[in-house]
Amino acid sequence: MSAQNLVFIGGGPRTAGLLERLGANAPELLAAPLDIHVVEPFAAGSGRxxxxxxxxxxxxxxxxGDVTMFSDASVRCLGPTVEGPDLAHWAAALTAGTLEDAPxxxxxxxxxxxxxxxxxxPTRQxxxxxxxxxxxxxxxTLAPLATVTVHRDTALEVVNRAEGGHTVRLAGGAELQASAVVxxxxxxDSTVHGASAHFADFAARHGGFHAAPAYTTDVDYSAIVPGQDVIVSGMGLAFVDLTVLLMEGRGGRFVxxxxxxxxxxxxxxxxxxxxxxxxxxPFHSKISATLRGAAPGAAQFFTAEAVQRLLAEHSELDFRxxxxxxxxxxxxxxYYQELFTGSPExxxxxxxEFSTAFARLDWYxxxxxxxxxxxxxxxxxxxxxxxxxHPLxxxxxxxxxxxxxxxxxHIAEDLLQRDGADHPETLALFLGLLRAYMDVAAIVPAERLSAxxxxxxxGWWHGFFSFVDSGPPPHRLRQLLALHRAGLLEFLGPGLQVTAEESSGWFHATAAHGASSVTASAFIEARLPAPTVAHSANPVLARLHDSGSGSEQQLLTADGTVSTGKLLVTELHQLVDSRGEAAPTVFAVGPGTSAWASGAFARPNSNAAPFRDNDAxxxxxxxxxAQRSTLTAFPERTHA
Structure with missing residues (x-):
């Protein structure tokens, strides 16, 4: 059998996790040599x-202690699991000199x-x-069954070959032959479009500053001068990063x-x-309390059995x-189990008594x-x-x-609830939501959900989970309060609306039903770009869209067809083209796809969805x- 080529476009932690799973499963399933190519303009493993x-x-x-890349024994998957250090244990072994292949x-x-x-x-570094x-x-771990070659380059496009397989063209001029592509x-990133394009054009014409949604650390903020008023839309993690770059990053310090x-x-x-x-x-603070009540048990109400009962009664399910x-x-x-057993007073x-009565009653x-x-x-x-x-x-x-x-x-009260030992029920809430977030992907068939x-x-579920469970460390919220007291951070409140006023050449922001407003020459949209294939700045995604080889997920709602902007894939992560046909040898994973979001790394011993997904x-x-290798070794004969 001839060697096959597998090309990964993108070499961040998701690819690293897939390589680990390939190595774990290769002894069972790999019957021929495999050459793996990873195309990543930044360092492989960490990515951009x-x-x-x-x-x-x-x-x-x-x-x-909540960051691991290893699919430990808790992970329910077909392949063999592999134990390894989480980030805390890795750092300890590195310091002790006992880490294999230590950097x-x-x-x-x-x-x-x-x-x-x-x-x-820990720091991102x-x-x-x-x-x-x-x-x-x-x-x-892949050697000697497979080789891995890293290309510090950018992929431009994936071209289907007439004889089967694909050619991946790189910006540096190289071409990689691929039996399958991931x-x-x-x-x-996306190109600046929609309302953001209007704001960008306005700022350019009036000598102002505008930053469209982007990864915060990639934006050049040098045009913002000391003392300048800046409107900021968004108070999530990108906003927290922004305050770091524009405050401590410019020489300030906290005492x-x-x-x-x-x-x-x-x-x-x-x-x-x-x-x-x-x-x-801002997003809710991370939690420093530890559980002190009865050990959390298995899910009681959002279970595979409960979902199956709903599926038996309904042709499609409504999430809300x-x-x-x-x-x-x-x-x-x-939440209440921890409250009652950890803080019975x-x-x-x-x-x-409570749990028995609670089990019989509908939530609402x-x-x-x-x-x-x-x-x-x-x-x-x-x-x-x-x-x-919606706390306000x-x-x-x-x-x-x-x-x-x-x-x-609100921020001060959130810190009282979450940064201390007095309210461990907030940790139970965190863990309960985390389990549910992971279980949605595991037990709810995506094809049985309504548009x-x-x-x-x-939209809402991912946003709510992120707001409650994916917030910043507590000290970041304390820093926001300190910046507010110093007069360098003003809170406009909920319901923010930003307009561009041609008569004045300034941006105008109003919030809290008009109770707060401000005008400024600078406006930052502090959030990551929404998923989009049609407006993607990534050359591969743009080419897939233009050629029809890839498509955006379309949902047929009561108001018509709506696009999520995400790259449409099947349950097996196969790319779906504009005609609705799945590509058997082109796969896509990650937050920009229509697959359930599962992240790249996760908490140890949590049967984490990313690791189950990577293994499958x-x-x-x-x-x-293996199938491609068999077809190459024994091609079908045609008869004259």
Whole structure:
């Protein structure tokens, strides 16, 4: 049998995870030599987003003990699992000199590694070193069954060959022959389009500044001058990174006060930011508490059995009305179990009595609400997902000062709830939502969801999960409060609207039902670009769209056909063309595809969806190249 070529376009952590799974499954499924090519303009393993060459003060929003690339024994998959160190254990082994194939770190990273604990929030640079080490280890496990060649280049297009297979053309002029291709592009840029194009044109004509949605660290902010007012739309992780770059990144520093809070000492080079968003508040803080009640058990209400019962009753499922109540009830069960068993003084009912009654009641029933009211005296401890999602809803804002005070109060209260030992139920909430988020991909057949439900999963559900579970480290929120007290960060509040006023040449922002407003010559859209194939700045995606070899996911809703902007793939991650036909040897993974989002790395011992997904795809890839190898070795004969 002849050797086959497998080409990965993109060499970040998702590709590294797939290589590890290829190595684990190769002894069983690989029957012929395999040459693997990885096309990545940045360092293989870390890729663009996690590359070393970014501001050393930028950090992960996960603790070191919650980051692993290894598919450990908890992962339910067909291939053999492989144990390995999470980021915290990796740093400890590196410091102790016991790490195999240990990298040589620059002094500042070696110092970070030496002081890292499981509860530390590591820098992205240290995570970059971990990811690149993992990539090298994954490559080593493939030998001698497969070789891996890394091309520090950019792929331009994938061309189908008439005789079968593909040619991948690179910017540097090389051409790679491929039996199968995997697009693992991660977060990609888009061309400036839509409202952002209007804002960019406005700024250019009036001598202002505009930054369209982009990866924050890739934007050049040098045109923003000290003291300049800057409107910022978005208060998620990109916004937090922005404050790091424009404040500490310009020479300012934080000092700790005796009460533990922070003051900001400016350098004088900082602008003044005016920030708002749809919710008007930053993402919730990560949690420093530990569970002290009964050990979390298996899911009780959002289960495969519950989903199967719904599927038996309905031809298609509605996420918000049919699945979300099960998710909410399951997450609340975990929350209240920790509250009742970890802090029994906060409840006036025994857990067994409460849980038995709770199990019989629908999440949105008045009886369930009455049960909680009777069992938990403090209304602030009642889990209200709608209030959690929109914490400023219902507040009566009189003027801008009251809006800013409400946002600052919310941040301070969030820190009281999440950064300390007094409220471990917030960790139970975090873990319950995380499990549900991963289980949606595992137990809900995507093809049985309504079009509106697909939009809800990719939109509201992902956004809500990110808001509650994927927030910044607590000290970042303390820094935001310090910047606010220093007069360098003003909070505009919820419902932010930004317009471009031709008469003045300035951007105008209003929020909180008009209670706050500001005009400025600079406007930053602090968020990643929304997925788009039609407007992608990535040459491969743009070419796939133009040629019809790839297509955007289209949803038929009551209001007509709506595009999610995501690259359409099958359940097996095969690319779907504009005619609706799947390409048997072109695959795509990652946040820009229509597949359920699952990330690249995950918490250890959590049966993490990325690792289950990687294993299934790796086995599919090995079977695909094995089939191609057989066809090449024994071609079909034609008769005259």
């Amino acid at each position: 987003i996690w590359r070393f060459e970014q501001d050393p003060q930028l950090m992960l929003n996960s603790m070191a 040589t770190l620059p002094p500042h990273l070696a110092e970070q590694a030496a002081t890292l604990t499981r509860a530390s929030f 240290l995570n970059s070193a971990y990811l690149e080490w993992f990539f090298r280890r994954a490559v080593a 697009l693992a592009l991660g977060h990609t 700790q006060r005796p009460d533990g809070e922070l003051d900001y000492v400016p350098s004088g080079r900082e602008p003044r930011l005016w920030a708002g968003s749809r919710r008007g508040v 009305s049919q699945l979300w109540p099960h998710i909410a009830k399951d997450t609340a069960h975990a 906060r409840a006036r009912m025994d857990w067994s 029933s008045p009886e369930r609400a009455a049960l909680v009211t009777a069992a938990v005296p403090d209304a602030a401890l009642h889990l209200d997902f709608e209030r959690l999602d 809803t219902g507040l009566d804002f009189g003027e801008r000062g009251s809006v800013a005070d409400a946002v600052a109060t 509106e439900s697909h939009a809800a999963v990719h 795809l790796a086995r599919s890839l090995l079977r695909t190249v």
